[in-house]
Amino acid sequence: MKRKKPQRRTDLDKATATPSAQPIAVVGMSCRFAGGADSPEALWRLLIGEVDAVADAPPAGRWPAGNYHDTERDAPGTTVSIAGAYLPDVELFDAEFFGITPREAADMDPQQRLALELSWEAFEDAGIRPDAVPDTGVYFANKFNDYRAVKLRRGPAATTPFTSTGDVEGIIANRVSYFLDFDGPSMTVNASCAGSLIAVHLACQALRAGESAVAVAGGVQLNLIPDTAIGLSKLGVLSPGGRSRAFDATADGYVRGEGGAVVVLKPLSAALRDGDRIYCTVLGSATNNNGHHHRGTASAGVGGHSMPASSAAGQEHLLRRACARAGVDPSTVDYVEAHGTGTAVGDRAELTALSAVYGAARRGGTALTVGSVKTNIGHTEAAAGMAGLLKVALALRHRQIPRSLHFDHAAADLDLAAAGVRVADTLLPWPEREGPVRAGVSAFGFGGSNAHVIVEEVPAAIADAPRTSVRGTSSDAELRYPERLIVLSARTEPALREQVRRLRDHLSSHPGITLDDLAHTLCRTRRPFAQRLSLVATTTAEVNSFLNEKLGDTAPIGSTETAGASQASALVVAAALRPGTVPRHRLLRAVGALFERGVDPDWSAVAPPGRVVSLPTYPFQRQRHWAIPAQTEPMRDDRSENTVVAGNSTYPARSHRRGLAALSDTVAKELAEVVGVTPDRIGRTRNFDQLGVGSVHAVELSSRLAARLGMTVPAALIWGHPTVELLTAELSSRLEATDHPAAPPATGARELPDSLEPALLARPPRTAADEEVLSIPELLALGRELLG
Numbered sequence: 001m002k003r004k005k006p007q008r009r010t011d012l013d014k015a016t017a018t019p020s021a022q023p024i025a026v027v028g029m030s031c032r033f034a035g036g037a038d039s040p041e042a043l044w045r046l047l048i049g050e051v052d053a054v055a056d057a058p059p060a061g062r063w064p065a066g067n068y069h070d071t072e073r074d075a076p077g078t079t080v081s082i083a084g085a086y087l088p089d090v091e092l093f094d095a096e097f098f099g100i101t102p103r104e105a106a107d108m109d110p111q112q113r114l115a116l117e118l119s120w121e122a123f124e125d126a127g128i129r130p131d132a133v134p135d136t137g138v139y140f141a142n143k144f145n146d147y148r149a150v151k152l153r154r155g156p157a158a159t160t161p162f163t164s165t166g167d168v169e170g171i172i173a174n175r176v177s178y179f180l181d182f183d184g185p186s187m188t189v190n191a192s193c194a195g196s197l198i199a200v201h202l203a204c205q206a207l208r209a210g211e212s213a214v215a216v217a218g219g220v221q222l223n224l225i226p227d228t229a230i231g232l233s234k235l236g237v238l239s240p241g242g243r244s245r246a247f248d249a250t251a252d253g254y255v256r257g258e259g260g261a262v263v264v265l266k267p268l269s270a271a272l273r274d275g276d277r278i279y280c281t282v283l284g285s286a287t288n289n290n291g292h293h294h295r296g297t298a299s300a301g302v303g304g305h306s307m308p309a310s311s312a313a314g315q316e317h318l319l320r321r322a323c324a325r326a327g328v329d330p331s332t333v334d335y336v337e338a339h340g341t342g343t344a345v346g347d348r349a350e351l352t353a354l355s356a357v358y359g360a361a362r363r364g365g366t367a368l369t370v371g372s373v374k375t376n377i378g379h380t381e382a383a384a385g386m387a388g389l390l391k392v393a394l395a396l397r398h399r400q401i402p403r404s405l406h407f408d409h410a411a412a413d414l415d416l417a418a419a420g421v422r423v424a425d426t427l428l429p430w431p432e433r434e435g436p437v438r439a440g441v442s443a444f445g446f447g448g449s450n451a452h453v454i455v456e457e458v459p460a461a462i463a464d465a466p467r468t469s470v471r472g473t474s475s476d477a478e479l480r481y482p483e484r485l486i487v488l489s490a491r492t493e494p495a496l497r498e499q500v501r502r503l504r505d506h507l508s509s510h511p512g513i514t515l516d517d518l519a520h521t522l523c524r525t526r527r528p529f530a531q532r533l534s535l536v537a538t539t540t541a542e543v544n545s546f547l548n549e550k551l552g553d554t555a556p557i558g559s560t561e562t563a564g565a566s567q568a569s570a571l572v573v574a575a576a577l578r579p580g581t582v583p584r585h586r587l588l589r590a591v592g593a594l595f596e597r598g599v600d601p602d603w604s605a606v607a608p609p610g611r612v613v614s615l616p617t618y619p620f621q622r623q624r625h626w627a628i629p630a631q632t633e634p635m636r637d638d639r640s641e642n643t644v645v646a647g648n649s650t651y652p653a654r655s656h657r658r659g660l661a662a663l664s665d666t667v668a669k670e671l672a673e674v675v676g677v678t679p680d681r682i683g684r685t686r687n688f689d690q691l692g693v694g695s696v697h698a699v700e701l702s703s704r705l706a707a708r709l710g711m712t713v714p715a716a717l718i719w720g721h722p723t724v725e726l727l728t729a730e731l732s733s734r735l736e737a738t739d740h741p742a743a744p745p746a747t748g749a750r751e752l753p754d755s756l757e758p759a760l761l762a763r764p765p766r767t768a769a770d771e772e773v774l775s776i777p778e779l780l781a782l783g784r785e786l787l788g
Contacts, residue, residue, distance in 0.1 A: 257378025
């Protein structure tokens with residue numbers, strides 16, 4: 001039966017031609033790509049420096065030992081290219097900062113960990129404290145989960161209480177929502193290589209629909225095993241030459257990259273109201289699927305009947321729909337950050353669509369300029385669209401178009417001049433035009449999903465305007481006095497020292513930062529932590545001098561004399577009771593002293609409003625958290641040497657009251673096993689919450705203690721007594737309240753030395769009739785846990 005030609009795309013284009021309701025502002029960005037591109041500023045340096053961040057092989061130890069490379073595509077177990085743009089040290093993570101136990105961190109997909117760090121950095125870059133915007137939606141993209149295969153090499157030890165949450169892709173977004181306490185929508189998108197740009201599309205839709213006030217969109221990609229590269233090689237998309245030569249006559253496939261990027265989004269009206277710094281605005285976006293596209297593609301002469309093959313027709317419909325939703329004439333778009341993988345079929349399909357929509361609409365002989373960041377950092381797949389968006393945002397800000405590497409000339413059958421398209425084969429100034437500057441960003445997946453975003457610059461008058469709206473206004477006194485309070489903080493002393501070093505180096509390399517903007521960004525937009533430092537300065541040079549002095553001091557950088565707390569309080573009180581009697585510099589020093597002791601003042605009354613400026617983000621203190629091969633882990637026997645066996649049950653050995661310390665050691669040891677640290681790192685009075693203990697840890701700890709003590713230990717008991725000291729006292733009380741006689745040692749059982757003095761009273765397993773009724777605090781704790 002002859003298939004009827006579909007008309008749905010044309011109808012849908014007409015139905016969706018209404019421009020989007022309002023522009024969406026990009027107010028914060030973060031990234032981590034190969035070549036040291038660990039911030040937007042570093043990414044721009046890489047692009048302008050025309051750096052090729054692709055390495056010829058993975059980092060040492062990344063893949064299991066073996067030879068995975070072969071020039072023959074069909075050779076079993078091999079790939080035509082092992083080159084890639086790899087990140088260093090993907091096994092490192094600051095678990096303590098995010099309140100995650102080392103054991104759980106080692107079971108987490110490192111893409112989850114990367115998403116957490118990038119999200120935090122994006123909010124610091126935006127100058128927005130996450131706790132001030134709970135109504136935030138989170139949208140992330142991923143493609144592969146290589147870490148699952150890494151963990152499976154451990155054998156039976158691969159499955160733990162944290163396997164499920166560590167493996168599931170949807171948790172990537174949920175982790176961010178949980179840690180930052182966001183209650184907006186939270187989802188992970190897997191649309192192959194179009195995923196992160198579709199995440200932006202969904203985030204913008206949610207903001208326009210009022211589903212959240214702020215949105216986070218991002219994508220993460222890590223290439224941890226050879227298997228995925230081998231599969232892509234067999235598919236025929238990897239470059240044997242190990243480079244992405246987008247649109248060049250020698251293009252033979254792409255080279256893989258890894259990393260991630262995040263943007264913070266707000267409706268433009270809200271961003272202007274709140275005085276946010278704005279990188280650019282998203283005018284509109286669209287997403288579609290190519291469908292069963294072989295007829296349209298074949299007629300364009302750029303492909304055949306295959307789902308992974310690109311569709312010029314599908315992309316053309318996408319581009320037209322995005323322009324319609326953005327309400328822009330295609331001729332006003334100067335540059336498109338192309339998908340540009342460097343595959344022969346893909347490049348031809350994309351150029352055909354770009355020519356039909358943008359090239360044909362050009363006026364005055366000016367060609368559309370195209371380029372691809374994949375030529376610098378490889379194809380980061382799930383994060384590729386986000387990499388392109390950051391590149392465009394930075395290019396708009398700097399009014400320059402970076403060179404697209406590895407392009408010499410197009411294939412002979414491609415007439416770029418006739419198509420109205422030019423590849424950015426050198427660093428170009430942004431074309432001069434009347435009206436706002438605009439660009440497009442494309443991302444396509446090998447399942448046929450496509451996305452395109454229309455981006456516009458922020459007028460200079462808005463981008464550089466002083467931020468004096470809801471941030472507060474300056475008082476006459478603040479404007480009259482030159483002194484400003486500068487504060488820094490971190491979770492740990494080493495992190496604070498690194499924060500000081502980074503800020504000193506940044507101020508030295510950015511002399512244009514004003515004292516007002518520095519004070520505003522540090523005081524009013526950064527979340528304070530336990531380790532704190534403050535100073536009062538009248539110039540940024542004084543700040544730099546102070547930071548240098550601190551770095552040269554061998555004492556803990558955040559240490560201060562506690563004796564001055566009462567004096568600082570007295571000064572603040574005097575200033576409140578008798579305005580004008582305390583010199584401003586003394587008052588600011590008093591506020592700084594109180595800040596160092598944990599007081600968070602009303603910063604709107606301390607620091608005058610300024611602009612958010614880019615400063616170094618939090619210096620994560622990363623440690624190795626990685627899957628360990630099973631054969632290197634000691635086998636665990638829950639029947640420890642402190643127990644004796646009677647019949648078919650395991651009983652704790654008899655002890656006396658002087659063995660309370662031994663019971664405490666037992667609790668600490670079991671908790672250390674659950675958390676994944678050595679027992680000496682378990683403080684007896686440290687709250688379990690500070691160790692990252694959650695419901696899963698509590699259930700496992702209660703099970704371990706029940707096995708050791710031969711008694712029921714409800715998980716609610718852990719929450720009701722959240723320190724080793726409190727839990728030990730409660731367990732001891734419950735053990736002593738039991739009148740069961742000690743079980744006789746089994747034949748051959750080893751007697752316990754008196755020096756151990758274990759605090760474990762021998763008793764048989766509890767029956768249902770013996771089950772204890774939970775106390776009111778325990779019931780409340782259990783209820784809170786069950787209700788989330």
